[in-house]
Amino acid sequence: MGQKVLVIGSGAREHAIAHALMRGGSVDEVTVAPGNPGMELDGIRTTQVNPSNHAALIDFVKNNGYDWVFVGPEVPLIEGIVDDFAAAGIRAFGPNKAAAQIEGSKDFAKQLMERHDIPTAKYQTFDDLERSTAYVRKHGAPIVIKADGLAAGKGVTVAMDEETAIAALDDIFIDHRFGNAGAKVVIEDFLEGQEFSLMSFVNGTEFWPMPISQDHKRAYDGDKGP
Known part of the structure; x- marks a missing residue:
C-alpha cells in the first residue's frame, strides 16, 4: 500500500509538488492544506487547516493516518512547524526553525x-x-x-x-x-550579470542539486517593467 502525504501550502509550487508526488509511484494519496480552488478543479484533495495552526495540523495528520508531511511556504518553516512535527513524532520534509533563519x-x-x-x-x-x-x-x-x-x-x-x-x-x-x-x-x-538559482536537497553531508532556474521578477523583456 502506498503512502499518504500532506502538503502544506496554497501556491503553484505546492500544486506542482502534489502532482509530482502522485506520479512518483510510492504515494497513493496527497492532500494539500489549505490548497486553492485550482487544485480542487485539478482533482487534488484539499483541507482548510491553517498552516500557522500547528496543533490543528498535528491532530489532522495523526487522526487521518498520514505518513509524512511536505512543508512548502517559508512562514510556517520560520515559525518552527518542522520542529513541532518532529516533537509529535511526525516525519516532515523541510528545514527546522534554526535552519529556516537563512530564508527568514x-x-x-x-x-x-x-x-x-x-x-x-x-x-x-x-x-x-x-x-x-x-x-x-x-x-x-x-x-x-x-x-x-x-x-x-x-x-x-x-x-x-x-x-x-x-x-x-x-x-x-x-x-x-x-x-x-x-x-x-x-x-x-549592485552586481552585474545574470541571476540564477541552484537549489539542492540536503541531508547532513550529502546533497542532490536540482536543475538551475531563473526567477524573472520584473515585467517585459530586458527587465524594463515594474
Missing part, C-alpha cells in the same frame, strides 16, 4: 556567509532611516535595498539612482510597508 532574515544569511567565507555582495545592515539614507548618499547608485524579513517577494529594490533607493527606504521605515519584516534593511552593492 537576509541579515542572518549575510552574516552566515561572511563567517564561512561564502562569496556575497558587500553590504551593511541598518535599523533606522537616517543612517541608511546617509549610507546611500555616500555610496551612490546603483545600489540594492532589501527588507530584512519575509516580504512575499516584494522586499527588494534594485535602485539605479539615489532617489529610487531613498524612496525605497522611506517605504520601509516611514510607511512601514513590510511591517516587522522591514525593521531592518540590508543595503548591498
Whole structure:
C-alpha cells in the first residue's frame, strides 16, 4: 500500500509538488492544506487547516493516518512547524526553525556567509532611516535595498539612482510597508550579470542539486517593467 502525504501550502509550487508526488509511484494519496480552488478543479484533495495552526495540523495528520508531511511556504518553516512535527513524532520534509533563519532574515544569511567565507555582495545592515539614507548618499547608485524579513517577494529594490533607493527606504521605515519584516534593511552593492538559482536537497553531508532556474521578477523583456 502506498503512502499518504500532506502538503502544506496554497501556491503553484505546492500544486506542482502534489502532482509530482502522485506520479512518483510510492504515494497513493496527497492532500494539500489549505490548497486553492485550482487544485480542487485539478482533482487534488484539499483541507482548510491553517498552516500557522500547528496543533490543528498535528491532530489532522495523526487522526487521518498520514505518513509524512511536505512543508512548502517559508512562514510556517520560520515559525518552527518542522520542529513541532518532529516533537509529535511526525516525519516532515523541510528545514527546522534554526535552519529556516537563512530564508527568514537576509541579515542572518549575510552574516552566515561572511563567517564561512561564502562569496556575497558587500553590504551593511541598518535599523533606522537616517543612517541608511546617509549610507546611500555616500555610496551612490546603483545600489540594492532589501527588507530584512519575509516580504512575499516584494522586499527588494534594485535602485539605479539615489532617489529610487531613498524612496525605497522611506517605504520601509516611514510607511512601514513590510511591517516587522522591514525593521531592518540590508543595503548591498549592485552586481552585474545574470541571476540564477541552484537549489539542492540536503541531508547532513550529502546533497542532490536540482536543475538551475531563473526567477524573472520584473515585467517585459530586458527587465524594463515594474
